[in-house]
Amino acid sequence: MNKTMIGWASSWASGLLGVIIFSGSLPATRVAVLGFDPLFLTVARASIAGVLGGLLLLAFRENLPKRSELKGLFIVAIGVVVGFPLLTALALEHITSAHSIVFIGLLPLATAIFGVVRGGERPRPAFWLFSVMGSALVVGYAASQGMTASPKGDLLMLAAIIVCGLGYAEGASLSRRMGGWQVISWALILSLPLMLPLALYTLPAGFETVDTGAWLGFGYVSVFSMLIGFVFWYRGLALGGTATVGQLQLLQPFFGFALAAMLLHEPVTAGMMAVTAAIILCVAGARFSAGRSGAPATVGQDLRRSSTS
Template identity: 70%
Template sequence: MERTSKLNNPSLENSTRGWINGLIGVVIFSGSLPATRLAVLEFDPVFLTVARATIAGLLALCLLWLFKEKRPARQQLVPLIVVALGVVVGFPLLTALALQYVTSAHSIVFIGLLPLATAVFGVLRGGERPKPAFWLFSILGSLLVVGFAVSQGLTASPQGDLLMLLAVVVCGLGYAEGAKLSRTLGGWQVICWALLVSLPVMAALTWYRLPASFSTISAPAWLSLAYVSLFSMLIGFVFWYRGLAQGGIAAVGQLQLLQPFFGLALAATLLHEQVSLGMLGVTVAVILCVAGARRFSR
C-alpha cells in the first residue's frame, strides 16, 4: 500500500530524493570551515581561494568534456556568473579571510544564518512564498546570531564577524540562483559550468599568487586544500543543487540547520578547538528557530 501511494505521488518521492541529496551535501559542506581553518594557517587566504577554484574548475572541465554536455544558453550565462561570484569566489574568499581572525568553531555559528539567507533569495529569485510565521522564526534566529557575536566581543574582531556575515549573504544568493538554474540545466552541470566560467581568472590568479616555496607546507594543510577543492567546491554542490531543485529552495535549504552540529563536532575533534556551552546553546537555539521557519516555508 505504501509503495502504491508513493507511485501515485511522484512529487512526494521527488521531494524525498531532494532531502536525501540535500543532506549528503550538508554533510560534505560541514567539513569546509574546519578544513579552511587548517589551510589558512599555512596558505595565503587569497591563494587558497583561487587555487581551490582552479583545481575544481579543471575537474569540472574534464567532467563536462567526458559527458559531452551542451553549452548553456545565452540567458543562462548571467545566472552562472552570479553562482560563480557567490559560491566559487565570494564565500570561499570571505570565509578564508574571516578565519584569520576567528576560530572555525566561532564561524560555524554564523552558518546558522545560511538557511535564512537561502530562503530569502529563494523568495526573491526562485518565486517561493513562505508563510508570515516563517519570517518570524527566521528573524529571531538572526537576532540570536548577532547577539552571540556581540556577547563574544564583537569589538575584538569586527573583521572576522563582518566577513562571515557577508559570506553568508553571497552564499545564500549563490545557493538560490544555482538551485533555480538546476531546474533547467541540471544539478552537477550548474556548479561545473560556474567553475568553468571562473576558471580563466582563477587560474591566472593562482599563478600570480603562487608562493615562492611550498617546502614549509605540512601534510594536513595539503589535505585541507584537497578537501575544499574536491568536496567543498565540486562534489558537495552536485548533491546540494540537485536537492534544492528537487525539494524546493526554502524547504531543503533548512537542512543547513544540521551543519553547525556537524561542523562543531569536527572543529572539536580535528582541530581541538574549544566549543563553549554558550556556543552550543546559541547554535541549538538558532537551529530551533530555523526548524520553526521550515514548518512554514511553504
C-alpha cells in the first residue's frame, strides 16, 4: 500500500511539474521575442534542446528508433519542435501572453481530436458537440477582442494549437513504445540537421540590444519548454496513466495566467478567466464523451523507461 501511494504521488508530482514548466512557455516566449527575431528564437531553442537531447540519449545508451517510428517522429518534430514554437513566437509579436493563453485551453481538445482521427476511433456525438462548443468559445472570444487585439495573432495561435495537438497526439502514441523523453529527444535530433544551420544563418550580428529578460526567456524556452518539461510530463503519464494524469493539462491555462500576471504584469481580465473555464469544461466533456484511452499493456514498459530519467 505504501509503495502504491508513493507511486501515485510521484506520478502526479511529475505530471504537475511538467504542466507548470509548460505554463511558463508563452510568458517566456513573449519576453524573448522582445529581443530576438522569432525565426532565430525557434531554430536556436530547437538546436540547444537537440544537443541536450542527444547527450541524454548517449548517456542512457538508447537504441536507434525503428524505421516504422521515423514518420511519427517527424510529425512530432513538425508539431512541437518547429510549428508550435515558431507560430507562437510570431503570434506573441502581436498579442500579449495572457491573451494567447486563452487559446491554450483548446490544446487538450486538439490533442484528443487528432488522437481520435489517427487512432480510427468513433466517439459518441457528444464528443463533437463539446468540441464545437469549445472552438466556438475561442472564436467568439477572439472576435470580441477584435478592437483591442490582433486578428493575425489570433490566427497564428489557432494554427499553433492545431500543429501542437497533432504533435502531442503522435508523441503520446509513440511514447507507449519508445518512452516519453526518448520521443522528444529523437524528434529534436531529427530536427537538428535543419535547425542548427538555420540558427547559424539567422544569428544576429550583435546582442547589444538584448536585455537580461530576453536572455532569460530564451534560456527557459530552450531548456525547460523544449526538453525538461517533456521529461517530467511523460514520466508522470507513464507512472500514473495518460487518462488520469493527463487531466492535469487542464490546469495549464490558469498557471499561465498567474505567471503572466506576476512576471510580466499583464492584465488578466475576468472575461479571460471565464472563457478559459468554459473552454476547459468543454474539453473535459469531450474527453469524457470520447471514453478512456490508453494502452495498459505498455504502461509497464513506459514505467521502466521513465524510471531511468
